[in-house]
Amino acid sequence: MFYPFEMERYLETLLGERDPLLREMEEQALQETIPVVTPAVGNFLSLLAAMNKAQSVLEIGTAIGYSTIWLARGVEKSGGHVTTIDMNKDRLSRARGYFQRAGLLEKITALEGDARKILPSLTSGYDFVFIDAAKGEYLDYLKLIDGLIIPGGILVVDNVLFRGWVVPDSNFAPKYERMVGGLRKFLQELCANPDYVTSVLPFGDGVSVSRKAEKGR
Template sequence: MGERDFQNEWLDQYLELNSSPEPALLKKLRTQTVEEFSQHHMISGHVQGRFLSIMSKILKPEHILEIGTFTGYATLCLAEGLRKDCKITTIDINSDLKNFYQPYFTESGYDNQIESLIGDAIQYLEKTEETFDLVFLDANKKQYIDYFELLVPRLNPGGVILADNTLWKGKVLEEIAPKDKMTKALFDFNQHVAQDSRVDVILLPLRDGISLIRKK
């Protein structure tokens, strides 16, 4: 199956029309991201953002971790499910992004519940003693297995990892080698998680694929 067959513009529009509307601040953030970043396709966007928001509201997490802040879109979606005394930690290796997302965090009213870190997520996970109830995994695809192995011990029982891009534009479905490195990494990650008895997993075909992984 090719990239073109996998994406479906009409389906995307239908999903947008029949999901909760995108909050105005997030629409502004997304528009500015598209204007200022050539890599703007990395942003979660309307429908995936509503999915993250509703998952956060259902799970009522005390501590959320986002790996890969980018312009802060998903951070603010996830923050919608936080109760007053709870927090979200978000980390990105790119120090230039803070100037972009900080004004949005301030305007959102969630700023005092957001801990935004600059650094490498692997180094952070190796050192932290924090535990998490919900993790949005959305950074370097080649490191997904490493993130996962460091995350599982830090997840509370019943805690959830949402791993983004696990269908990789449908390329993981190509059965015949050679696969490019990124596709191979996500292919291996999907298999790795499916075979791990510590977790339950369902790979959802939303947008670019999101794996919903729950620690037993």
């Protein structure tokens, strides 16, 4: 493992007490093995969105809405809105329940369906995009969001180091070969893309942060 579990736990202690709703969601996710961002990554998303005073956030991969709530809280003060997409009907309906309990129902639009079909139908410019859905589809999402994210906008992608296996010469089961290969290609393309300045952070499961270039720069 590239990043010790103890380190993530330690970062979590530095966050202090999270509210009971987020705690409940963390427990649910753990019990049902729903892969949600770690609390440290959730806090980072919230901070980054707040720092950028994001107005229009797009999330691909809602699950039960844990990262969505971190994002929505980050942009609450600046009056931002979060649009989130998931193809799993049951998870999305549970996410809506959590949004309501968090008092964020009006700040979040939850769209049900395959992101690869929904993204081409979106028109508005997003200033913050968070990708956290099927790892094998990251390159597809990247192509589809490019026209949606405004110049100067922020793109954050989770799981880009996938348990550290994306690092060359890592040992992992053959069944993960395609996923790891896809993530390596994704990172290569993203980091080499002259329209984005990217930094990869080795915490959580690996998080990339990119800023789309302003026009004419």
